Amino acid sequence: MNKFVVLRDGYGETQLIVKEKDTETQSFLEVLPFESIIEVKGTVLSRPKGMENKNQKTGEIEVSVEKFRVVNKARDNLPFNIREFQKAKEPLRMQYRYLDLRFPIMQQNLRLRSKLLMKMREFLINNHFIDVETPTLFKATPGGAQEFIVPTQFPGQFYSLVQSPQQFKQMLMAGAIDRYFQIARCYRDEGVRSDRQPEFTQLDIELSFTNVDSVIKLIEDLLQYSWPQSFDPIPMRFQKMSYEEAMENYGSDKPDVRFDYKVKNCTDLFKINTKLASEENFGAYFISFPKEHANLSKQIKDSLQTSGNKYERAKLIQSKIVSTSEWLNKIGKLLTTQLASRFVEEYKIQDESVLFLAYGNKDEVLSLLGKVRLEYVNFLENLGMTIRKKGNHFLWVVDFPLFELSENSNKLQCVHHPFTAPHPDDMSDLETNPLKVRSLAYDLVMNGQEIGGGSIRIHDPALQKRILEKLNIETDSMQHILDMLGSGCPPHGGIALGLDRFLSVLLNTASIRDVIAFPKNFDGRDPLSGAPSSISEEEQRLYHIKSVLSPKKK
Incomplete structure (x- = not known):
């Protein structure tokens, strides 16, 4: 029976076929470790009709092996295999980066990087x-x-x-x-x-x-x-926005404009409550999400509250608006019933929507809601919803x-x-x-x-x-x-x-x-060599890092 082998290099994969009569090569391949370097000579053939692989660039051909030579046999039991399923954890792949670079995705990324820099x-x-x-x-x-x-x-x-x-x-x-x-x-x-x-x-x-x-x-x-x-x-000319506009509408100086939910200013309503507005540089802002994007689970609510707790001068209120009348009671603790009603009417707050409101120091309020905006949309998209527009x-x-x-x-x-x-x-x-x-x-x-x-x-x-x-x-x-x-x-x-x-x-x-071909890990270390590392006392003296006291004369 013919034996099939996949040969991989930095440019892709090619199927080899070892004929049934070549028992020596077939036997050798059965024990040859993966990732070994081999040299093959053979004839390029069209694959039999109906057996083409449309998902592979070389899926219409195969190479009939005539000569086979092992250039460098890999050792048995490498730290991990080059396969997408059951992929090794990143720390192990970083430690053996020269193996990790063999993954097709890393090959594609680094080759595209090279071409892009050349064009620049x-x-x-x-x-x-x-x-x-x-x-x-x-x-x-x-x-x-x-x-x-x-x-x-x-x-x-x-x-x-x-x-x-x-x-x-x-x-x-x-x-x-x-x-x-x-x-x-x-x-x-x-x-x-x-x-x-x-x-x-x-x-x-x-x-x-x-x-x-x-x-x-x-x-x-x-x-x-x-x-x-x-x-x-991409468009010939890009959108332009002032820093002030970016902060006011998105709560960020690097706004994600792939979705439209913006931060809205409701400071004037809250300023009427003079006790609330006593903070210097006071601001009150909110973001609302309609019924189709309303999913304020305990998980995301706790996560957003943790983010909010990092801001000392901004208070976050988050709520699923089951009904506007119910929410009026909640916001009524901050505003009068009349002002709360104005808020609902003026900003067209809908039943079954989700609303995030923050008040306090304006700079912290905007920064907080900017983070809430991104974190909530990330949560929705992880649930399978499509919020962001496609493209760059x-x-x-x-x-x-x-x-x-x-x-x-x-x-x-x-x-x-x-x-x-x-x-x-x-x-x-x-x-x-x-x-x-x-x-x-x-x-x-x-x-x-x-x-x-x-x-x-x-x-x-x-x-x-x-x-x-x-x-x-x-x-x-x-x-x-x-x-x-x-x-x-x-x-x-x-x-x-x-x-x-x-x-x-x-x-x-x-x-x-x-x-990046050889990046540092989360600790800022080089996983391949273990750097940074210690140096000898002699080198420390050379660079005046460590002084050596002369022995006292008796």
């Missing part, structure tokens, strides 16, 4: 951008994310791994490299999440004599050019605040970074009311995930110095930037696209680890 390079080079490599060892940057520190042989002195090439690309602008790009490695010593890694890759772009609209158009054209043909096309939906969020208050110190901190230019229309508020100042910053959002961000930069050294002072950043630590701007640096701006997150959203993967 091609577009930028054709548009006169210059690919420039910048250092990863740099000076610690104040006012940003936590950085990785690198010991040196200079006592008490350290490098840091760059969070991004931000300062270098601005210096390139001063150096007349007027159109720069780089596929850059970046590092942040922050907690690992499904959409975040301690080392990541971004497409970094900067150009001189530009403005917000020009950068936006450049990225839209770039994505059009590099967009994979196997995906549905892009959105530009613009006019971010320049400053915000730090939660810990209540001092000003930058929303993006300290080199972001203030909006020219708001310069009069810079000294008297800095929290009202908008910035010339913009984020690109895809399906509710931020995949890129940038800004027009400050090119005036006097303004840059004033911004650093308002942020309590010592200007001495940024003197190289001030000197650079004072050398005749042109106006400039740019953007960075987070390639790992972009690809993860595009391919709809559970984690960005699925689009």
Whole structure:
């Protein structure tokens, strides 16, 4: 009887047929471990009629084996098999990533990543951008994310791994490299999440004599050019929304616009209750879902309440409106019966709907309802309901605040970074009311995930110095930037696209680890090698991490 074998490589699978008379090869295949490397020579044949496999690219042919050779026999009992059913848990697959990479989905993801990056390079080079490599060892940057520190042989002195090439690309602008790009490695010593890694890759772009609209158009054209043909096309121009509008309607600065349920402002009704509205910056908002999307089970109600408990200055009320008269009694504890009736009538609250209401500090209320909006829709979709529109939906969020208050110190901190230019229309508020100042910053959002961000930069050294002072950043630590701007640096701006997150959203993967060849795990460790690891005492002395006391003379 003929024996059939499936040969797999990085491009797909092909069926081999070993003839009945070739008993030696058949016997050998019966004991040959899976994942062994083999070499086959044979004749390509059409499969018999009716035996084609339409689900396989090579399903219409098979190879009749004439010569068979084992190049490298795999050991018995590998940690896991390359099969989709009963797939090994992620920690084990991460530990043996070289095996995990053999899964067809990982092959597809990494090959698409390579093609996409090639098209992006091609577009930028054709548009006169210059690919420039910048250092990863740099000076610690104040006012940003936590950085990785690198010991040196200079006592008490350290490098840091760059969070991004931000300062270098601005210096390139001063150096007349007027159109720069780089596929850059970046590092942040922050907690690992499904959409975040301690080392990541971004497409970094900067150009001189530009403005917000020009950068936006450049990225839209770039994505059009590099967009994979196997995906549905995207619009030529993307939707644009102000930060204020995004927060007011979606409770998020990266709103998911694939579904329409928005946050609604009911502050005016609640302000009449002066006891409630005594909170400074008071706000009251709600979201309602109609009968067909009403399923407030105990599971989701408890989950949402847990989310709500994390907000100290916002109170969440969630309710299934069996009847509006019943709900009037509940809301009547907060409002008068007359005001509660106005609420039901004014906002057309329907029987059998679900309503989430939050009141208190406006910023916390909006943030809370933004999370409730997403978590509830995720719950409904896990039940099999279709809420979100299909396809990839892009959105530009613009006019971010320049400053915000730090939660810990209540001092000003930058929303993006300290080199972001203030909006020219708001310069009069810079000294008297800095929290009202908008910035010339913009984020690109895809399906509710931020995949890129940038800004027009400050090119005036006097303004840059004033911004650093308002942020309590010592200007001495940024003197190289001030000197650079004072050398005749042109106006400039740019953007960075987070390639790992972009690809993860595009391919709809559970984690960005699925689009990175060798990612770190949730603990920020390398599962393959066990890094970070300890170093010898000799190396510790070399890098002045550990000092050795000389023995005392007797």
